[in-house]
Amino acid sequence: MDAQTLLLLRRATYGPTPALLAEAQKMGRKAWLDRQLTPAQIPDSYVEGILGRFPRVKWPIAKIRQEYAKNFGSWDVMLELTRATMVRAIWSERQLFELMVEFWSNHLNVTCPSGDVWDSRADYDRVIREHTFGRFGDLLVAASLHPAMQSYLDNASSTKDHPNENQGRELLELHTVGVGTGYTEDDVKDSARILTGFGTDGSGEATYRPKRHFVGPVGVLGFSDPNPTAEGGQELAVRYLNYLARHENTARQLAYKLCLRFVADNPPAALVTRLAETYLANDTAIVPVLRELFGSREFATSSGQKLRRPYEDLVATMRILGMKPDAKGTEGIESLHWMILDMGHCPLYWGPPNGYPDVASAWQSPAGTLARWNSHLNIAARFWPKTLVGPNLSAMIPNPRPATHGALINVLSERLLQRKATQVQQVAICDFLSDEWHRITPASPVKKDSVIIGWRLPYVVSLLLDSPAHALR
Numbered sequence: 001m002d003a004q005t006l007l008l009l010r011r012a013t014y015g016p017t018p019a020l021l022a023e024a025q026k027m028g029r030k031a032w033l034d035r036q037l038t039p040a041q042i043p044d045s046y047v048e049g050i051l052g053r054f055p056r057v058k059w060p061i062a063k064i065r066q067e068y069a070k071n072f073g074s075w076d077v078m079l080e081l082t083r084a085t086m087v088r089a090i091w092s093e094r095q096l097f098e099l100m101v102e103f104w105s106n107h108l109n110v111t112c113p114s115g116d117v118w119d120s121r122a123d124y125d126r127v128i129r130e131h132t133f134g135r136f137g138d139l140l141v142a143a144s145l146h147p148a149m150q151s152y153l154d155n156a157s158s159t160k161d162h163p164n165e166n167q168g169r170e171l172l173e174l175h176t177v178g179v180g181t182g183y184t185e186d187d188v189k190d191s192a193r194i195l196t197g198f199g200t201d202g203s204g205e206a207t208y209r210p211k212r213h214f215v216g217p218v219g220v221l222g223f224s225d226p227n228p229t230a231e232g233g234q235e236l237a238v239r240y241l242n243y244l245a246r247h248e249n250t251a252r253q254l255a256y257k258l259c260l261r262f263v264a265d266n267p268p269a270a271l272v273t274r275l276a277e278t279y280l281a282n283d284t285a286i287v288p289v290l291r292e293l294f295g296s297r298e299f300a301t302s303s304g305q306k307l308r309r310p311y312e313d314l315v316a317t318m319r320i321l322g323m324k325p326d327a328k329g330t331e332g333i334e335s336l337h338w339m340i341l342d343m344g345h346c347p348l349y350w351g352p353p354n355g356y357p358d359v360a361s362a363w364q365s366p367a368g369t370l371a372r373w374n375s376h377l378n379i380a381a382r383f384w385p386k387t388l389v390g391p392n393l394s395a396m397i398p399n400p401r402p403a404t405h406g407a408l409i410n411v412l413s414e415r416l417l418q419r420k421a422t423q424v425q426q427v428a429i430c431d432f433l434s435d436e437w438h439r440i441t442p443a444s445p446v447k448k449d450s451v452i453i454g455w456r457l458p459y460v461v462s463l464l465l466d467s468p469a470h471a472l473r
Helices: 003-011 018-027 029-036 045-051 061-067 076-091 095-107 121-131 136-144 147-152 166-175 185-195 233-245 248-262 269-281 287-294 310-320 331-342 366-380 405-417 423-433 457-465
Strands: 198-200 206-208 218-220 223-225
Touching: 003 018, 003 029, 018 029, 029 095, 045 076, 076 095, 076 121, 076 310, 076 331, 095 121, 095 248, 121 136, 121 147, 136 166, 136 233, 147 198, 166 185, 166 233, 185 218, 185 233, 218 233, 223 233, 248 269, 248 287, 269 287, 310 331, 310 366, 331 366, 366 457, 405 423, 405 457, 423 457
Parallel strands: none
Antiparallel strands: 198 206, 218 223
């Protein structure tokens, strides 16, 4: 496979699989990307079947509150949502869509699980999904006025006499124009005043209460309105959010973050500018921005500039090893949930409103590296989770079998990493396989009783997954 197609697959999915590699090779890079950008055309019945094991994720707010009338605040639905999110990342055919759902969930972060959104977080996820490949302006309005965001950022308690500035500030600082773009404390205050009146009612649904809305002139970053009546506050907020969505600084912030996600930890300034221009020229539509990004020279030359975070590493490991969910039930999926929770990168779990960091330096630590390596071995050797199913690792060994250890390590490396092992890696793995009675080198013949095709094969697989090549997006 050519390097450009492989780069696209590593960046626009959670990790290649043999089937994905074959599909992209057959379709060609452009056709494959076109298909990913129209996810409704991609059948995903396999994942839908697995998601049937998490039925509460589809419940509306009213049903959750009804079913948990005697246990208000239960985390059950939120935990199911986290596990359903992992299922989609690992097994969905709509890979780019799932990556962008994660991107928006991170950009418009509402922590899950959290007691404030126990009844509304699953519905918020549906809103993110509905608008993922649409216009950011529509997504911003829907997310900002959703009961989950209203509760998470305390706007539900905001009143005309005592405006809570939390959501008004984060709307500017994180969700739209960004820090250092010229807004003042007075802008923050008026941003909060515009949002007064919104919140949740006794049913947990979003509501607008005119009596709580601030009335009087407001102005934020060039947006101004006399705001003469409380009844007009609802329409005012929608216009304000649409104004922010189309602000040139919002365009730049989103372009920067998309480059940060898909291109490099230090996004190329020229590409950021072009993406921002594309965003504004297409009235906040995201698909044209993604086409510009993936078709850019900067993307094509960005190999080696992005590293997988722990969650992406775990998902990529599951995908390349061909692991499947439990034949029945959810025990293995739940185990993966606890595994990634211990690794510090559980999906949707980030506490502050700014979302998980997406630069390599934020994730570098000896403990983090060890946790990744342990997950590779646990999954490859089927130590844990035990109820997941998958092909025997011996299926990676071709017939006829490579004659030497070095050649076999190369075959395994190409299967797992889409590249041959370096000479240093071959020697290191052979040293690992050696003992005081048997010295193994890359030139050593592979015999029918060689440990590399026996009980130590899972360790060789995990060592290859421990390499920097697997860590690269």
